[in-house]
Amino acid sequence: MSKILVTGGTGFIGSHTVVELHKAGYTPVIVDNLSNSSVKILDQIEKIIGVKPAFHQFDLCDVAQVNAFIAANTDISGIIHFAASKAVGESVQDPLKYYHNNFFSLINLLEAYRKKPINFVFSSSCTVYGEPDVLPVNEAAPVKRATSPYGNTKQIAEEILEETAAAYDNYQVIALRYFNPVGAHESALIGELPIGVPQNLLPFITQTAIGKREKLTVFGDDYDTPDGSAIRDYIHVVDLAKAHVAAIQLLEKGNPNGSYDVFNVGTGNGYSVLEAIAAFEKASGQQLNYVIGPRREGDIIKVWGDVTKSTNELGWKAELGIDEMMSSAWAWEKYLSENPIQ
Numbered sequence: 350m351s352k353i354l355v356t357g358g359t360g361f362i363g364s365h366t367v368v369e370l371h372k373a374g375y376t377p378v379i380v381d382n383l384s385n386s387s388v389k390i391l392d393q394i395e396k397i398i399g400v401k402p403a404f405h406q407f408d409l410c411d412v413a414q415v416n417a418f419i420a421a422n423t424d425i426s427g428i429i430h431f432a433a434s435k436a437v438g439e440s441v442q443d444p445l446k447y448y449h450n451n452f453f454s455l456i457n458l459l460e461a462y463r464k465k466p467i468n469f470v471f472s473s474s475c476t477v478y479g480e481p482d483v484l485p486v487n488e489a490a491p492v493k494r495a496t497s498p499y500g501n502t503k504q505i506a507e508e509i510l511e512e513t514a515a516a517y518d519n520y521q522v523i524a525l526r527y528f529n530p531v532g533a534h535e536s537a538l539i540g541e542l543p544i545g546v547p548q549n550l551l552p553f554i555t556q557t558a559i560g561k562r563e564k565l566t567v568f569g570d571d572y573d574t575p576d577g578s579a580i581r582d583y584i585h586v587v588d589l590a591k592a593h594v595a596a597i598q599l600l601e602k603g604n605p606n607g608s609y610d611v612f613n614v615g616t617g618n619g620y621s622v623l624e625a626i627a628a629f630e631k632a633s634g635q636q637l638n639y640v641i642g643p644r645r646e647g648d649i650i651k652v653w654g655d656v657t658k659s660t661n662e663l664g665w666k667a668e669l670g671i672d673e674m675m676s677s678a679w680a681w682e683k684y685l686s687e688n689p690i691q
């Protein structure tokens with residue numbers, strides 16, 4: 350079974366992708382420095398797939414450890430690279446942490462494979478589009494100057510990958526531009542595990558509903574949208590995980606589009622914050638305590654993806670709707686309240 354290196358594999362999207370890789374017949378190998386996740390996620394994954402995935406704890410910014418690992422694991426045929434710092438607000442406060450971590454880890458991995466064929470799937474983001482001029486936004490849309498160092502690291506990483514794949518003949522690369530990942534595995538054994546106060550909407554909603562947070566603040570209801578709140582393309586994390594398996598499969602088959610390609614990974618549907626809250630209340634049966642507050646600095650108003658290319662050329666399409674996103678997120682929060690994972 351093809352061995353796939355999953356960097357950041359104990360994280361939210363990484364752990365769900367490890368499960369889907371195993372189900373598709375691959376052998377996932379996790380490398381994670383546990384800076385933003387818990388080692389206990391390995392036990393949770395084992396409860397789902399029946400085997401504990403191989404795990405190596407080290408920092409991908411440590412070139413010696415990266416090279417030693419690659420030398421000892423010569424049968425890795427593909428890499429799915431999740432490991433990166435990803436909090437928009439933190440990146441504004443500490444840009445050097447983001448540039449150092451996100452670029453050194455990527456470049457160390459690429460250089461370790463300088464002479465070896467490798468299929469490489471990169472975790473990118475719709476944040477590279479900024480505030481799109483046309484909606485839904487497709488992959489040909491212009492990349493706009495990011496509004497945060499986090500977003501800038503995604504843009505520059507895509508450029509590094511595109512130029513690397515063009516210059517050398519051993520890298521086959523796909524960048525997946527995620528929209529907003531939410532929800533949890535149907536088992537409620539893995540899900541989003543924010544450390545500290547959640548930055549993202551869904552964990553803040555579920556933590557408010559379970560009573561860990563007093564109330565949710567909606568960051569602005571005076572935007573130029575039907576109900577005034579900002580619009581996003583929320584995608585179920587299991588659908589997102591399956592897109593990574595599809596990307597590895599396309600690279601193994603040979604991507605007719607060439608050695609570097611980009612795909613939007615969303616549902617193509619936009620939901621406003623207030624619509625997301627209503628969907629959560631309907632799916633969970635919980636009345637959410639929320640207030641309207643000021644806009645959040647750096648937020649874009651509305652974005653949702655054109656996923657035609659992913660459907661036609663990646664052979665992937667999201668299957669789970671907003672109801673399953675909300676009910677699975679809620680089931681996971683309830684599981685965590687009885688089975689804390691630190």
Ligand code: WQD
Pocket residue numbers: 435436437474475476528529530548549550551553565566567568569579580581622645648
């Ligand atoms: C969604 C909407 C907020 C919290 C970012 C990155 C993206 C990806 C996901 C990493 C916005 C509103 C949120 C709250 C709110 N990166 N909101 N109250 O900013 O769209 O995307 O995170 O995983 O690349 O750009 O996601 O969940 O923070 O916000 O009203 O307490 O919810 O204003 O409109 P975002 P988000």
